[in-house]
Amino acid sequence: MKNLRGQEIFALIYRLFLVFFFYQIARLLFWIFNSDLIKVDGISEYFKLSYYGTAFDTTAILYVNAVFILLSLFPIIINTRKSYQQFLFYWYFITNGIAYAFNFGDIIYYRFSQARLTSAAIEVGKHETNLGRIFWNAVLQHPFVFIWFIVIIFAWIFLYKKMKVNEERPNNLIAYFASSVIVLCITATLVVGGIRGDFKHSTRPINLVDANKHVSNPLQGNLVLNSVFSFFRTLNTNNFKLVHFVDEKFIDKEIQPYKLYNREVEPKPNVVIFIMESFGKEYSGAFNRNTNIKDFVSYTPFLDSLANQSLIFTNAFANGRQSIHGMSSVLAGIPSLTDAFTSSPYSNQKIQSIVSVCNDMGYDTSFYHGAPNGSMGFQGFGNILGFKHYFGKTEYNKDEDFDGMWAIWDEPFFQYFAKNLGKKQPFMSTLFSASSHDPFKIPEQYKGKFKKGPLQIHEPIQYTDYALKKFFETASRQSWYQNTIFVITADHTNQIHYPEYQKAMNRFAIPILFYSPNPKYNLKGVDDRLAQQMDIYPTLADLIGYNKKIRSWGRSLLSDKDEDYIIVNSDSINEQMIIGNYIYIFNGKEVTGIYDKTDLALSKNILSKNPTPEQKLGIEKTKAWYQDYMDRVINRKLR
Template sequence: KLYKREGVEPKPNVVIFILESFSKEYSGAFNKNTNIKDFVSYTPFFDSLATQSLIATNAFANGRQSIHGMSSILAGIPTLKDAFTSSPYSNQKIQSVVSVANDMGYDTSFFHGAPNGSMGFMGFGNILGFKHYYGKTEYNNDADFDGIWGIWDEPFFQYFAKTLNTKKSPFMATMFSVSSHHPFKVPEKYAGKFKKGPLEIHEPVGYTDYALKQFFETAKKMPWYQNTIFVMVADHTNQIAYPEYEKAMNRFAVPILFYSPNPKYNLKGEISTPTQQMDIYPTLADLMGYNKKIRSWGRSLVSDKKEDHLIVNSSGVEQFIIGDFIYLFDGKNFTGIYKLDDLGYENNLLGKINTPEIKLGELKAKAWYQDYMNRVINRKLN
């Protein structure tokens, strides 16, 4: 795909927050139209930022685990039944937002407050070509270690802002948060500060939201801030409180948000058509003015080009949202076809209707699956 964009000078800095377990279900701004009675939000800062951002309110993760989120968001490679990142095929040349940024002369860095090498991020980050990695080792202050996963989000986000302030623009940096994770604790000094809900995760989600607010307080005083595009997205979903989010497709429902203090990027409004983590990379390549071809199964969410959505993920069976229908495909046969609003898979239309649209949807799903397998196995991801 090619997205042509003129006059993107100076190039924007790009900052991506991949927020651990930050399901769509926890955020008010993303649930205005879900008709959940007495909905409660646990993300006041995120909700306020959303009012000044371009948000996708009908967005889905392309995988189930943190490392799947990393490959989907940064490289536009989803996880099917078998995880790409743990397969022998992951170690190949991969075009991604990292390679695009490197190609354009950006400084590229990845931040994750966990012990270096944990969760496979460092290894996959090397494959993607990040020039710098900042983990618990580089942070170098175990007083801020949560005892299990990594450095608490609030101090690590401050370190993130300060480290970015030492870099020459343009830079592209990714922060993978750690605190909203089992066993769902917050620092002792914040006992009682964040709203506790019916789920254990609600309190640490409030803490990470607060850490984000503190990050922006620090960052907006810095010279690079004004010309930066910020992206926020969950890696995957987690605990569920509302029956609406128990539905099979909603188990992948995540928030996606693009924000920039610079009005020239025009990142405002709401996208209500189905979107996915895989759309983030082409959107950023477009906004950065890459102007060369990219390999992408997602689409730019800010392009004038009309592109149809093809959303894909897997809960053991591959799930596709194409047009007005959801298709379940086991690699050989379709096992279910459902209307787009039947997120709980209650009324299987397989064999009951066979319109041209359904036939075309089946063809597209099979063609996509074939293309994915071909590119992954024959090392054509660059």
């Protein structure tokens, strides 16, 4: 038995079994902490999902432990020595400990991202200089997650040491090396098959979309996955690929990627766009008048009052999951799909946007964000869009107003914004707010001023709403105010309290508001049509009288043209499109789900082999939109 290395093989199997076991523990904790976001119908369904998750765990575990497996089995005679086993111990826990921490980080991060960790986090993180503070703040805010991680690691070490490998030398070196070669060949085959998720050569390796094969609700795919798999599987990937489903005539007719509006406007109005950090629809009373949520509480008194004098869209959706996605969607009409455009190899190209349109019309264009310059990737993408000026923490130049984590507090920065505008007119300026961001703090002088709600975010939402009120008080005294169109929307949603907003599609529910003190723009009323961030750019192009063709997947919300809509976003695994009366789930190749558009929870998949004529057209439109998106992004036709 010595020559067959039995105890080393059994020790390796036992040690890998521990990894599988603790990955399931991490999955269970992930679900417990996020059970309000990922609905599971009983314990039997949870066990079914965790069973299917084993395939994704296998891939992740073999990615991380490939070297450990090789070191454990490689025939170097000293394998059983105490010093070598000690070396394996440290290798095992350093590599697995780091990877395992990904799953625990996602326990917290999922509540904000609504998606498992992917390599896009690298793109976001490289623009930040405060990652250490963010990490320790997360630990302090969620100490039990950190404590559970430490307890589990100690339990893991305890169980690991239960399996001892006794030192021994092979009696027959020929048999030892021969058996080792056989074992290594078998192991290599198993590892390759495990990483691929299948032993069939004709089958592609499993990917994130495969998590949805066995779920009753698309959100459950995040429970099937683990964070190590989703991170490694998206490293160095480029899911931007040309596809061909329909001919160009179908795209021109049904997708209409170019829009033309004719409106005479003189003098040209100024434009101010507020992209409000995490300002989900859930927090505002004006946008929930018809939701019939019992005991609803609003945390935006000023926005609610402004809405009474504005044109608001109460059924609007974000086109992405992160702040930079909101910027590209609002300003350029480019949504984030499974892979974000802004972190793709194709983001650095000429892009037609409300910025380029305004530049073409002689506007002075500027972007304001109170964080350190370059944070969140805003400055880089702003340069691509063509903003003439960028104002960040550097330009503000008063560090005493810094919140210590992200940016200048909203109130002083909004005042700076109001007073700095209008030096040249007409102007188009965008402000991206910051204070309603995790860790959800407000300035010391306002402690006790705002009511606390059941969510941490409720207090800073009120603070930012107050900052917005103070902005309008200052702006109303400026000479440029009367001839200005204001747009207020959110970049994405955040913490959820009401069950209505736990529904899959409502994770993207945001406010969209157009306001002008000038009555000639007629921006008043409540519009309950479906709308999205991508509609803001063509609506503004229409409002300011840009009478040339624009490239846009959105539509002007003020046009009297009868334009079809396609609402687009992604749960990071599949694309989601609302077309007509249905919601279509698309994996890049085919439609895998159809839901009634009132089924925002995506609870009943009505996809059948014999779709209705409307569903059949919707399927073709879904594919056509995706085809046009890929063509324009990859072939650099976004201008």
